[in-house]
Amino acid sequence: MDPITELALIIKGGQDGTNASTSKSMTTGKVILPPPVALIQLNDTIDLDNEQLIFTETVVTKGLINGDEVILIPTADEQQYFVIDKAVKFDVT
DSSP: OOHHHHHHHHHHTOSTTOOGGGSOOOEEEEEEEOTTSOEEEOSSSOEEETTTEEEOHHHHHHOOOTTOEEEEEEOTTSSOEEEEEEOOOOOOO
16 A cells, blocks of 8 residues: 555544554654654654655645654554654743
């Protein structure tokens, strides 16, 4: 299955007969190196590189810089991650 079809199924609510509650959930990562030679820190021990990352056209067009937080959706086997967009938090204090 191609990555775009897999992403559509994940967003729709499951894959291969699973429902959304058993699907992998979204997470965030921190940009260490922006595309085209991308490196995104998933957590304290896992860094994702170009082989594991699939970027949306919007992310590529707008660009990312070191330190940006991005929204990630893993594939079912968690071997690749879709980089959906830059995450933005507002300080309301």
